[in-house]
Amino acid sequence: MTNEIKRPIRVLVAKVGLDGHDRGAKVIATSLRDAGMEVIYTGLRQTPEMVVNSALQEDVDAIGVSILSGAHMTVFKKIIQLMKEKEMDDVLLTGGGIIPDADMKELNEMGVGRLFPPGTTTTDIADYIKNWVKENRSF
Numbered sequence: 001m002t003n004e005i006k007r008p009i010r011v012l013v014a015k016v017g018l019d020g021h022d023r024g025a026k027v028i029a030t031s032l033r034d035a036g037m038e039v040i041y042t043g044l045r046q047t048p049e050m051v052v053n054s055a056l057q058e059d060v061d062a063i064g065v066s067i068l069s070g071a072h073m074t075v076f077k078k079i080i081q082l083m084k085e086k087e088m089d090d091v092l093l094t095g096g097g098i099i100p101d102a103d104m105k106e107l108n109e110m111g112v113g114r115l116f117p118p119g120t121t122t123t124d125i126a127d128y129i130k131n132w133v134k135e136n137r138s139f
Contacts, residue, residue: 008063009036011037011038012062015067019062024057024097025041027122028122049082054108063095064096080093090137092132094126094128094130098117
């Protein structure tokens with residue numbers, strides 16, 4: 001089912017855990033805003049619980065997690081678990097950073113959306129989110 005998007009797409013961009021490198025997340029947040037989306041940037045050192053609670057409060061269409069710390073398997077598993085518990089089945093969980101291909105595949109099988117490695121264009125990320133929301137969210 002294809003939906004016409006009648007309001008800006010809302011995306012929460014988060015940095016989870018002790019990873020203090022936020023330049024990439026800020027670049028993504030700015031590029032998604034430039035692509036017409038409303039972006040909520042949570043800042044550094046968020047917990048999975050904080051991310052999911054913020055996403056619920058902000059009524060977002062997508063959550064984007066930037067992770068460079070190597071804790072991606074733990075972080076994404078916990079966020080997807082919390083999203084399922086809160087019945088957030090129509091919210092995209094995506095992200096990017098330093099994530100090996102085999103781990104990306106395993107996370108995708110768990111329900112995490114496409115994950116983006118360094119070097120991905122911001123246009124590819126914005127297009128993916130727009131297309132996913134158009135195909136999976138009701139407006």
